[in-house]
Amino acid sequence: MSKGISQAEEWLLSAIKRGHIPHACFISCPDGLIAEGIARRAAALYCTGAADAAMLSHTGNCIIPSGYRKDTIREEVIEELGRSSFSGGKRSVLLLNAHEIDPATQNVLLKTIEEPPDGVLFLLTGNDAGILPTILSRCATVLCGLPMYDDIARELMSIGLTKNDAMRFARMGGTVQRSLKLYQDEDYRSLRGTAQEVMAALLRGELPFDRLNAVASIEGAHFMLSYMRDMLTYRTLGRIDQNADRAEDISSMAPRFTTGRINCIIESLANAMDRLSTNAPAAGTFTRLFTEITEEL
Known part of the structure; x- marks a missing residue:
């Protein structure tokens, strides 16, 4: 711990x-x-x-x-x-x-x-x-702060995951609760994938409103935020911490954006999560989020 x-x-x-x-x-x-x-x-x-x-x-x-x-x-x-x-x-x-x-x-x-x-x-x-x-x-x-990846992996190994799977899901989830759900729930893994595809589409200048309802939740925003944090880490430190399965996308896209612009997008995502945590309408929050990110780019 x-x-x-x-x-x-x-x-x-x-x-x-x-x-x-x-x-x-x-x-x-x-x-x-x-x-x-x-x-x-x-x-x-x-x-x-x-x-x-x-x-x-x-x-x-x-x-x-x-x-x-x-x-x-x-x-x-x-x-x-x-x-x-x-x-x-x-x-x-x-x-x-x-x-x-x-x-x-x-x-x-x-x-x-x-x-x-x-x-x-x-x-x-x-x-x-x-x-x-x-x-x-x-x-x-x-x-209490966030647990470290090794702490999360130990928790996952205690319920039967192999060491490699435990560390992979620990990094993808960032918390014991989220990592365990990613391991157990196929729909939740699908949400992660869709949310990060939507984030990549926004960075390409697209407006994927056809997938807005599929990702409009605090968890969807979290996975988009995780993608952007890895982009910032890659841009500044040359590594990807949480989303190794997205390494190719993140590493190829990161050089297109300044750290300042990436931080502005991260702030928009964090603000959207704050609004969602106080029961703001999800569809309206994500419509605003998509617009803010597009204007930032």
């Missing part, structure tokens, strides 16, 4: 051991699976005294709601916390990918997160852009 991630987890677990933990923590990590692992180990330590996520299945004191509908949150979290603890011990509430909770339901949770019963720890993960500022302000933020 990368140094930044291990230090963040060490701080959180140490705070729990010392009893100096706030009543709510938001674990901010670009890799959702790593954030979930940290949250589960922290919940296990808080509830059982051992930072072993497997222990959660042996305790009735960790609440993980079955869904994020308002009535589910009210019944499985708020009302459950109003009852006495099953064993009289500490309890934790895991809200994984909390950005998926709609704003109205987050508001229902607000008072409970602000003033939980004694001995209750809320652990949230997800994209902070989708979480209400009033919720975030009640949480201590645990910042």
Whole structure:
């Protein structure tokens, strides 16, 4: 695990051991699976005294709601916390990918997160852009960086991938979650391919609106961004980090653009992803993105 991630987890677990933990923590990590692992180990330590996520299945004191509908949150979290603890011990509430909770339901949770019963720890993960500022302000933020490719590859090898496949998908995905999905999901691999073909078409001066709906998503934008970051890396350092299967296209196209122009396109892609993360209409966001890139060229 990368140094930044291990230090963040060490701080959180140490705070729990010392009893100096706030009543709510938001674990901010670009890799959702790593954030979930940290949250589960922290919940296990808080509830059982051992930072072993497997222990959660042996305790009735960790609440993980079955869904994020308002009535589910009210019944499985708020009302459950109003009852006495099953064993009289500490309890934790895991809200994984909390950005998926709609704003109205987050508001229902607000008072409970602000003033939980004694001995209750809320652990949230997800994209902070989708979480209400009033919720975030009640949480201590645990910042984790991205894992290194070797870290991701080790995770993939642990579920049976060969070393070569693990490193290839680690580089293509950049996070454990995305790399694993690329390995397992043919449609997701197809999205990556189409998104990067669309990016190449835009760089050639084309406007591929016929494929806009096929790529209009935050993941489609991510794969286009990955293509451009490799182009910048090739232009400045002479190497391609993530998309070795696109090396021929990237290396032949990179000399046509200045680093300044590549950075402007990267900024447009990053801005589009920011808009999509706040539920902006995908088709409109990509129409604007295609136009911005064409004007930049």
